[in-house]
Amino acid sequence: MLNDIKVGLLGAKSSIKRGNKKTLTFIVFVLALIFINLVFLPSMIGGFSVMFTGFMQYPYGDIVIEPSMDNSYINNADNVLQKVRAVPGVTFVTKRLDAGASIQYKQKVVGSSIIGMLPSEEYGTSNYPYIISDGEFLGDLSRDEIIIGAMLVEGYFGSEIYDNLGAVRVGSFVNVTYSNGVTRIYKVKGIMEGTFELVDLNALMHYKEIEDVFDIGGSKATSVIVRVKNTDDAVKIKEKIISAGVKEQVFTRDEKSDAILRQAMQSIDMINVVSKFVSLIVGAALILIIIYINVLNRKKEIGILKAVGISPRSIVFSYAFISMFYVSMGIMAGLILYFFVMFYFTVNPVTFYETMTIIPEIQAGLIIQSIFTMLIMSVIAGILPAWRVSKESILKAIWGR
Amino acid sequence: MKEKILIRIKNLERHYKSGEGIVRALDNVSFEIKKGEFVAVMGASGSGKTTMLRILGLMDFPTKGEYSVQGLNVEELPEEERTYYRLTQLGYVFQDYALMNEMSALENVYVLSLMEGKSKKEAIATAKEALNKVGLGDKGNRIPDELSGGEKQRVAVARAIAKKPMILFADEPCANLDTHTSEQVLEVFKILNEKFGQTIVMVTHEPWHTKYVSRIINLKDGKIVSDKRRRNGFN
Ligand SMILES: Nc1ncnc2c1ncn2[C@@H]1O[C@H](COP(=O)(O)OP(=O)(O)OP(=O)(O)O)[C@@H](O)[C@H]1O
Numbered sequence A: 001m002l003n004d005i006k007v008g009l010l011g012a013k014s015s016i017k018r019g020n021k022k023t024l025t026f027i028v029f030v031l032a033l034i035f036i037n038l039v040f041l042p043s044m045i046g047g048f049s050v051m052f053t054g055f056m057q058y059p060y061g062d063i064v065i066e067p068s069m070d071n072s073y074i075n076n077a078d079n080v081l082q083k084v085r086a087v088p089g090v091t092f093v094t095k096r097l098d099a100g101a102s103i104q105y106k107q108k109v110v111g112s113s114i115i116g117m118l119p120s121e122e123y124g125t126s127n128y129p130y131i132i133s134d135g136e137f138l139g140d141l142s143r144d145e146i147i148i149g150a151m152l153v154e155g156y157f158g159s160e161i162y163d164n165l166g167a168v169r170v171g172s173f174v175n176v177t178y179s180n181g182v183t184r185i186y187k188v189k190g191i192m193e194g195t196f197e198l199v200d201l202n203a204l205m206h207y208k209e210i211e212d213v214f215d216i217g218g219s220k221a222t223s224v225i226v227r228v229k230n231t232d233d234a235v236k237i238k239e240k241i242i243s244a245g246v247k248e249q250v251f252t253r254d255e256k257s258d259a260i261l262r263q264a265m266q267s268i269d270m271i272n273v274v275s276k277f278v279s280l281i282v283g284a285a286l287i288l289i290i291i292y293i294n295v296l297n298r299k300k301e302i303g304i305l306k307a308v309g310i311s312p313r314s315i316v317f318s319y320a321f322i323s324m325f326y327v328s329m330g331i332m333a334g335l336i337l338y339f340f341v342m343f344y345f346t347v348n349p350v351t352f353y354e355t356m357t358i359i360p361e362i363q364a365g366l367i368i369q370s371i372f373t374m375l376i377m378s379v380i381a382g383i384l385p386a387w388r389v390s391k392e393s394i395l396k397a398i399w400g401r
Numbered sequence B: 001m002k003e004k005i006l007i008r009i010k011n012l013e014r015h016y017k018s019g020e021g022i023v024r025a026l027d028n029v030s031f032e033i034k035k036g037e038f039v040a041v042m043g044a045s046g047s048g049k050t051t052m053l054r055i056l057g058l059m060d061f062p063t064k065g066e067y068s069v070q071g072l073n074v075e076e077l078p079e080e081e082r083t084y085y086r087l088t089q090l091g092y093v094f095q096d097y098a099l100m101n102e103m104s105a106l107e108n109v110y111v112l113s114l115m116e117g118k119s120k121k122e123a124i125a126t127a128k129e130a131l132n133k134v135g136l137g138d139k140g141n142r143i144p145d146e147l148s149g150g151e152k153q154r155v156a157v158a159r160a161i162a163k164k165p166m167i168l169f170a171d172e173p174c175a176n177l178d179t180h181t182s183e184q185v186l187e188v189f190k191i192l193n194e195k196f197g198q199t200i201v202m203v204t205h206e207p208w209h210t211k212y213v214s215r216i217i218n219l220k221d222g223k224i225v226s227d228k229r230r231r232n233g234f235n
């Protein structure tokens, strides 16, 4: 066996060293493209998920606690807050109270979710305070004030797609009718722009106001938002929160966005899998054809090698090494190309609506997986033809009959 | 001194199926070859020379008959052992050099020693020794394309003799060479035979080649029609 490998290596070495360099360059180039195809799209998809998951921080923080199945509120949210604050790794916690309402400005009415929050606590918990494009964020005394999402306001990004309130501006007064029928008037304190529907179709208000409108006391909440020091620990911290005695439902942001993303991702993943599959087949076929032509051209040489006592196994090894070499070169070229492309897209991210950018995500696991897939593919594609020809009788291989 | 018998074939037959029916390429052939003989197998085209050499070289199987080397019935060896036997015991020189075009002369020769399990260093030393024997000690790094026909054939001879085979077979080794280069190759054979006692079985149809050999077997239509040993010339 060792001898077979040694002889195979010698055969592969001499054939690569003295083989046609143009063909080699071409093969390596095509294999590099195939490698890119295996890793590029997933990197962009990865970048898309990262971006999307980032948006999910608004409603869900890093971890979100929601009412248990048959309750519409978390009862005694302060108690939950207290428990969560004691969990190591947690940096900020706050409660929110959401309500459905319709907002009216002059003739126009739109339905919206109103998020009731404790303004000063949001600075550490969410991005809301930082995305006010006009006016100011709520203060702790903002009981009669409201922040309106940009997509509800004429002239702002995305508003043309949705029903909007027209030319409402900072300082305008709007009527808000809550789902329980209560109507109140609020002054627009700011307009927030997160360039994402999940944010920009909503409105923000003081927690106390919602509590008051719905006449609920005892620190009820529709969600408790948790931020952690290191998002990689979110799963662990979630477990800790549960073991700290929180009876409500606890989700990490990834779980939440997964649920939403899953459907979109499923179709993207399908495309991804198909495209990977196709390029792997193309790669395998390329190597198969190249080795097959090579092997057919050398049928006689192979016969002679066998005639003088070289084992068929070492001939197969030799072709396996040759195709492994092709693919390794292809992978290396592909990696270089890949990092260039990644670098390019990191510096010049793909941009949607001018503000949403996808920065590709380099996934080491995926790269390693692709390298192995290609190596295995190449070995099989290289071995098959060599194995077939090496099994032929010497007479047939050398003299053709 | 009793001469040692290396090859013994008895009632050997090889039939080919062809369009017109069965061709008896070898028809009831029997002979023995002793150690140290340099045998020329001669005969008209189609007389069965190549057929016989392939069988002797363990590349083909007889349809009938016995073939033993040093008493070992080599016909009965399984394929893997036949390959190993060819590798270690038999040398074969083809008419058209049959070198690996992408390997240097040295690699062409030492690949067989590697296969035998020698270390690279040993293998290269053995190959160099063989190349020296055929007078190509200085051309080991050339690839076949950079060698003349005669040189290529001598590399092929070096490949065949590096292992110091029990028997060296050559099927019309000079068919593609001019007279001068043929002489070079035949000289190498002669030296190997006379100096190192190498047993050689060579197919040829050039009458002048017989001056190098010690025995001539003549085939006609697959049968032996004459078998002469040199005393002081053949007659
Ligand atoms: N594979 C084969 N199938 C059918 N017939 C064959 C085959 N190989 C050889 N023959 C026939 O067997 C006979 C002997 O062939 P062989 O090649 O041994 O002759 P040879 O003496 O070597 O001739 P040459 O001097 O032309 O090389 C010929 O009649 C040839 O046509």
Ligand SMILES: [Mg+2]
Pocket: B049, B050, B051
């Ligand atoms: Mg012949």
